[in-house]
Amino acid sequence: MIELWYALMALMLTVYVVLDGRNFGAGVLHLFVAKTPAERRQVVAAIGPLWSWHEVWLVSFGGVLFVAFPRLLAASFSGYYLALFLILWCFVLRGMALEVGGHVNDRMWHSFWDVVFAVASVLLAILFGVALGDLARGVPVDLNGNFSMAFFTNFGVRGNVGLLDWYTVSMGVVVLVFLTAHGATYLTLKTEGPVHDRCAIIARRLWIIMPALFAVISLETLVVRPALAWEMAGNPVAWLGILVFLAGAIAVFTGLRGRLERRAFIGSGTMIVGLLATGAATIFPVILYSTLAPENSLTAYNTAASLSSLELALVWWPFAFGLTCAYFWFISRLYTGKVKVTEDTEGSY
Amino acid sequence: MNSAFDDPAFWHRLQFAFTVTYHYLFPQLTMGLAWFLVYWKWRALRTGDERYNAAVRFWARIFGLNFGIGVVTGIPMEFQFGTNWAAFSRYSGGVIGQTLAMEGMFAFFLESAFIGALIWGEKRLGPRNHFIAAIGVALGSWLSGYFILVTNAFMQHPVGYAITPDGSLGLTDISAFLSNHWAWIQFAHNQSAALVTGSFAITALGAFYRLRGSHLDQASLYLRCGTAVGLAASLLVAFPTGDQQAKMVARHQPVALAAMEGRFHGGSMADISVLGQPNVKMQRLDNPIQIPGGLSFLANGTFESNVHGLDEFPESDWPDNIELLYYAFHLMVTLGMLFIGLMALANLQRLRGKLETSAWLLWPLMLAFPFPYIANTLGWMTTELGRQPWLIYGLFRTSEGYSRVVSNGDVIFTLIGFCGLYFVLGLLFLYLVGREIYHGPHEEAHD
Numbered sequence: 001m002i003e004l005w006y007a008l009m010a011l012m013l014t015v016y017v018v019l020d021g022r023n024f025g026a027g028v029l030h031l032f033v034a035k036t037p038a039e040r041r042q043v044v045a046a047i048g049p050l051w052s053w054h055e056v057w058l059v060s061f062g063g064v065l066f067v068a069f070p071r072l073l074a075a076s077f078s079g080y081y082l083a084l085f086l087i088l089w090c091f092v093l094r095g096m097a098l099e100v101g102g103h104v105n106d107r108m109w110h111s112f113w114d115v116v117f118a119v120a121s122v123l124l125a126i127l128f129g130v131a132l133g134d135l136a137r138g139v140p141v142d143l144n145g146n147f148s149m150a151f152f153t154n155f156g157v158r159g160n161v162g163l164l165d166w167y168t169v170s171m172g173v174v175v176l177v178f179l180t181a182h183g184a185t186y187l188t189l190k191t192e193g194p195v196h197d198r199c200a201i202i203a204r205r206l207w208i209i210m211p212a213l214f215a216v217i218s219l220e221t222l223v224v225r226p227a228l229a230w231e232m233a234g235n236p237v238a239w240l241g242i243l244v245f246l247a248g249a250i251a252v253f254t255g256l257r258g259r260l261e262r263r264a265f266i267g268s269g270t271m272i273v274g275l276l277a278t279g280a281a282t283i284f285p286v287i288l289y290s291t292l293a294p295e296n297s298l299t300a301y302n303t304a305a306s307l308s309s310l311e312l313a314l315v316w317w318p319f320a321f322g323l324t325c326a327y328f329w330f331i332s333r334l335y336t337g338k339v340k341v342t343e344d345t346e347g348s349y
Numbered sequence: 350m351n352s353a354f355d356d357p358a359f360w361h362r363l364q365f366a367f368t369v370t371y372h373y374l375f376p377q378l379t380m381g382l383a384w385f386l387v388y389w390k391w392r393a394l395r396t397g398d399e400r401y402n403a404a405v406r407f408w409a410r411i412f413g414l415n416f417g418i419g420v421v422t423g424i425p426m427e428f429q430f431g432t433n434w435a436a437f438s439r440y441s442g443g444v445i446g447q448t449l450a451m452e453g454m455f456a457f458f459l460e461s462a463f464i465g466a467l468i469w470g471e472k473r474l475g476p477r478n479h480f481i482a483a484i485g486v487a488l489g490s491w492l493s494g495y496f497i498l499v500t501n502a503f504m505q506h507p508v509g510y511a512i513t514p515d516g517s518l519g520l521t522d523i524s525a526f527l528s529n530h531w532a533w534i535q536f537a538h539n540q541s542a543a544l545v546t547g548s549f550a551i552t553a554l555g556a557f558y559r560l561r562g563s564h565l566d567q568a569s570l571y572l573r574c575g576t577a578v579g580l581a582a583s584l585l586v587a588f589p590t591g592d593q594q595a596k597m598v599a600r601h602q603p604v605a606l607a608a609m610e611g612r613f614h615g616g617s618m619a620d621i622s623v624l625g626q627p628n629v630k631m632q633r634l635d636n637p638i639q640i641p642g643g644l645s646f647l648a649n650g651t652f653e654s655n656v657h658g659l660d661e662f663p664e665s666d667w668p669d670n671i672e673l674l675y676y677a678f679h680l681m682v683t684l685g686m687l688f689i690g691l692m693a694l695a696n697l698q699r700l701r702g703k704l705e706t707s708a709w710l711l712w713p714l715m716l717a718f719p720f721p722y723i724a725n726t727l728g729w730m731t732t733e734l735g736r737q738p739w740l741i742y743g744l745f746r747t748s749e750g751y752s753r754v755v756s757n758g759d760v761i762f763t764l765i766g767f768c769g770l771y772f773v774l775g776l777l778f779l780y781l782v783g784r785e786i787y788h789g790p791h792e793e794a795h796d
Contacts, residue, residue: 049465052420056457062427063450070442070517077431077438078752084432085425085763089770092421096777099417103781146435148754305443306519308511313447315523320454327462334466334473 001310003284005068006300008317010280012064016057017128017276018269023047023054024128025183027094027121028176030114033187033198037110041102044117046190046339050331051098055091067313071145071303072287079139079147080131083163087127094120122176129175133168136279137161137224138289141296145303147288157224161291167224174217181206182268185252189261192338203264204256225289228282237281245274360760361433361751364767366733368425370726371771375419377725380494380540381547382412383487385574386467390480400566405483406471407567407790408551411782412486413468418778420461422771433760437740437750441518444510444526445500452496460489494543495536502532504741505732506601518744534597535732538590542728544582545688546721551575552695553718554786556711564789569705576699576714580692587685592647598735599648602742603657605735608671609678610644611637615658619644627675632660666738674734681727684720691717 030043065073077084093116101113137157141147152162184203188196222229232238251267254260283289287303290296304310353359386405393401427449430438438446463485471479503510509526513519520526555571558564599606606612611627611634612619621643625634642652649656659667668674695714698704705711736742740750 049469050461052417052461052464053458055420055424056453056461059424059427059457060450060453062431063446063453065446066430066438066442067446067450070446071439073431073442073446074435074439074752077428078433078435078754081432081752081755081759082763084428085766088425088428089766091424092770092774095417095421096774099414099421100777100781104784146754305446306511306513306517309443309447309520312520312523313450316447316451317454320451320458324454324458327458331462331466334470 001307001314002068002300002304004314005064005304005310006280006284009061009064009068010276012057012061014273014276016054016061018272019057020051020054021125021179021272022183022186023051024121024125025180026187027117027183028125028180029183029187029199029202031118033184033195033202035194037107039193039195040110040114042191042193042195042339043187044098044101046187047098049335051095053327053331055095064317068305068310069287069300069303070305072298075141075145075147075298075303076288079149080163081148082151083127083130087124090120090124090127094124125176125179126172128179129172130163130168132175132279133171134163135283135288136171136221136228137165137167138291138297140292141288141290141298142292143296145296145298147290158291167220170220171217174213177206177213178210178272181210182272185256185261185265185268189265190339192340196338200256207252207256232278232282235281235284238278241274241276241278241281243274244277245271248272248274355757357755357757357760358748358751360757360764361755362747364760364764365429365433367764368422368429368767368771370729372419372422372426373725373729374722375415375422376490376494377543377546377722378550379412379415379419380490380543381545381550382408382415383483383490383547384544385547385551385578386412387480387483387487388574390476390483394476394480400570402471403790404567404570407785409468410785413464414778414781414785416460416464418774422774425767433752433755434740434750435752435754437745439517440745440750441503441741443513443517443519444507445503447520447523447526448496448500448503452493456489456493456496458489459485460493463489491540494540495532498536498539499527499529499532501732502529502535504739505535505736506531506597507741507744518741531597531601534590534593538586538594539728541582541585541590542721542725544578545586546725548575548579548582549688549718549721552579553715556715557786558789559705560708560711560715567790572695572704572714573699576692576695576704580689580696583685583688583692587689591682591685595647596649599656602735604659604662604666605668605674606648607657607659607662608668608674609731609735611671611675612644612656612658613660615656615661617645617653617655618642619648619654619656621647622679627672629671668734668737670734670737674731677727677730677734681724681731684724684727688717688721688724 026043026047030040034040034043062073097113097117097120101110101117138161139147139149140160150162152164153160155162155165157165157167181203184199184206187199188203191199248267248270251270252264253267255262255264255267285299285301286297287300288298290298386408389401389405389408392398393405430445430449463482466474466482467479467486470482474482503526506529507518508529509520509522509524510518511521551571552575555568555573555575558568559572595606598609607615610619611622611625613627613632613634618641620637620639620641622634623638623640625637625639628635644656645654646652648654659671691713695704695710698707698710738746738748740747
C-alpha cells in the first residue's frame with residue numbers, strides 16, 4: 001500500500017513537471033524567441049489558457065503528499081521554509097503575469113509582465129532543480145525527523161549542508177536547460193511563423209548540449225552519494241526508467257531531424273518521465289536522506305499515514321483521476337492546432 | 350518580557366489568518382457569481398435574448414480576475430499547512446489531507462479546465478457547450494468550498510477518525526467524515542453568504558450604471574436579478590442556516606457560544622445581548638441591552654432552557670480572545686439584519702416598478718457591496734476564534750500545532766513579504782476590475 005502511494009505521488013509529480021515544465025521553458029525563452037509584442041502574446045497564447053490547469057497538478061501532488069506521507073510533508077515544508085516561500089511568491093508573480101499581462105493593450109504593460117514572466121520562470125526552474133539536487137544529496141535530518149537549513153553553508157555536500165552548494169546549483173542549471181529545451185520543443189510544435197523558426201533552432205542547439213550535461217550531473221551524483229549507483233544497479237524499475245529515458249531521447253533526436261514536431265515533443269516529455277521514474281525508484285524507500293546520520297533518514301515507511309487512511313484514500317483517488325483524464329481529453333480537443341500571431345490581443349491570451 | 354510577540358504561535362496564527370482572510374475575498378465572489386452565470390447562460394439559450402449573453406460575457410471577465418487572484422493566493426494556503434503548521438500536519442494529515450487532496454482533484458481540475466473555455470471560448474464552443482462550461486465552473490467552485498468546509502468541520506467537530514498507535518490521527522470512516530453534519534450546516538450558511546456577496550456586487554454595479562445613465566439595459570437586468578437573489582440569500586443566511594449554525598455551536602461548543610454572547614455565568618432563561626461590552630477582567634457584560642430568554646430560545650428552542658456560561662468551564666478551555674469573538678459575532682449579525690432590510694426595501698420598490706428611478710435607494714445599494722465581504726470575514730472570525738484554544742476541537746491545541754523548526758524571525762519576514770505582495774495584487778486587481786467596469790459590458794462575443 002505504501003509502495004503504491006509512493007508510485008502515485010511520483011506519477012502526479014511527473015505529470016506536473018511534463019505539463020508545467022514546458023511553461024517554464026516557454027517563460028525562459030520568450031524574450032529571445034519573440035521579438036515583437038504580438039509574438040510575445042503568441043507565446044503566452046500557446047501556454048496561457050491552461051497554466052492554472054497545469055498548476056493544479058502541483059497542488060494535487062501536494063494534497064497526495066499530505067494524505068499519504070504527512071510526516072514527510074511536515075518535515076520538508078517546515079525545513080525548506082524560506083525556500084518554499086520564495087517558490088510560492090514566484091508562482092504568484094508568474095500566475096499574475098500570465099493572467100493580467102494581456103489585459104491592457106499597452107507596450108510598457110506588456111514589457112513589464114513579459115520580464116516578470118521570464119524572471120519568475122528562470123527562478124522556478126532553477127529552484128526546482130535545486131530541490132531535486134537536495135533529494136539526491138540529502139538534508140540534515142536530525143534524530144526527531146526534523147531539519148532546518150540555511151540557504152548556504154560552506155557549499156560542501158556533506159554534514160551540515162545548506163540549500164545551495166556546488167552540486168545542487170549545478171543540478172539547478174541542468175534542470176533549467178532541460179526544461180528550456182522541453183519548452184522550445186513545445187513551442188516549435190505549437191506556434192508558426194518566426195517564433196516557430198527561432199524555437200526550432202534553439203531546441204536543436206539545446207538538445208545537442210544536453211547529453212554532456214547529463215553525463216556531468218550523473219558523475220557529480222556519483223561523487224555526492226556513491227551508494228545510489230548500487231541502489232540503481234539492483235533496481236529493475238530504475239533500469240526500466242532508463243530505457244524509457246533513452247527511448248524518449250531517440251524520439252527527440254529523430255523528431256528534430258525529420259521535423260516531426262509532435263514526435264520530438266512527446267520524446268522530450270518521455271525523457272522527463274524516464275528520468276523522474278529512475279530517480280524515484282533509485283532512492284526508494286528513502287525520500288529525504290540524512291546527511292548527518294543515515295538512520296535519521298525519512299523513508300516512505302516511517303512517514304506514511306495509517307493503513308486505514310491510505311486504503312480509504314484509494315477509494316476515491318482512481319475515480320478523481322479518471323475524471324481528470326476526461327477533462328484533459330475535453331480541453332486538449334479545445335486547444336488543438338497552432339497559435340498564430342494576431343494583432344488584436346487585448347484581453348485574450 | 351513575555352508578550353504575545355514572543356509566542357511563535359502568535360506569528361504563525363497571524364500569518365495564516367491574514368493570508369486566508371485575504372484569499373477568501375476572491376472565492377466568495379466567484380462562488381456567489383457562478384450560478385448567476387449559469388442562470389443567464391440558460392436564459393440566453395432559452396430565449397435567444399442577447400442581453401443575457403452580454404451579461405455573461407461581462408461578469409465572466411470579472412469572475413476570471415477573481416479566479417486568477419483566488420488561485421495565486423490559494424496555493425500559499427495549502428503550503429502553509431506544511432510550512433507553518435508542521436506539528437498539526439504530522440498529527441492529522443491522514444485525515445485532513447484527504448479533503449485537501451480531493452479539493453485539488455475533484456474541484457480545481459474541473460474549475461480550471463472550464464474557466465478558460467467560459468471566458469474566451471464562447472465562439473469556439475457554441476452556446477450549448479458554453480453553457481456546459483459555465484456549469485463546470487460553478488460546480489467546481491462550489492465543490493471546492495465543500496471540501497474546505499469538510500476540512501474545517503473536522504477541526505470544529507472531529508468525526509470518523511481513530512488515534513493510531515504512533516499517536517497521530519487516522520481516517521476510519523470516510524462517509525462519516527464527508528457527511529459530518531457540521532460541514533453540511535456550515536456549507537449551507539457559508540454558500541448563502543457567498544450568494545449575498547455575489548448578489549450585492551451585481552446589484553451595486555446595476556445601481557452604478559443606472560445612476561450614471563450608461564448600459565441601461567444591463568443595469569436593469571443586474572438590478573432585477575441582484576435584488577431578487579439578494580433578498581433570498583440574505584434571508585437564508587439568517588434562517589434556517591444561521592439559526593442552525595448557532596444551535597450546532599450551542600450543542601458542540603457551548604464554551605464558544607458563551608464567549609460569543611459574553612455570557613460569563615450559566616443558568617436557565619438566558620438573555621440574548623443586543624448591545625453591551627464584554628468585560629473579561631470583571632467577568633460581566635457592561636451596559637447590556639438584553640432580550641430576556643432570547644438566547645435560551647435561539648440555542649435550544651425554549652425560553653426556560655439552560656445555557657452554559659463561561660464559569661462552568663475551566664479557563665484553559667476558554668477562547669483566547671473573547672472580546673474579538675464577541676464583537677465579530679455581533680457585528681456579523683447586525684450586518685446580516687441590515688442586508689435583509691435593505692434588500693426588502695429594494696424588492697418592494699422593484700415590485701412597484703420604481704426601483705430604477707429611486708436614486709435615494711440606488712445610492713445605498715451601490716455603496717453596500719463591501720459590507721457582505723466584511724460580514725463574511727466576521728463570520729469566519731467567529732468560527733475560528735470560537736474554535737480556540739483548540740486546533741482540532743477537544744483533541745489538539747493550537748499551541749501544539751506550529752512548526753518548531755521555524756523561527757519567529759522567519760515568520761515575520763514572510764508575513765511582511767505577504768503584506769507587500771498582496772498590497773500590490775490588490776492594487777492590480779482594483780485597477781483591472783475598474784477598467785472592466787469603465788469599459789462596461791460588450792455586445793459582441795470574443796473570438
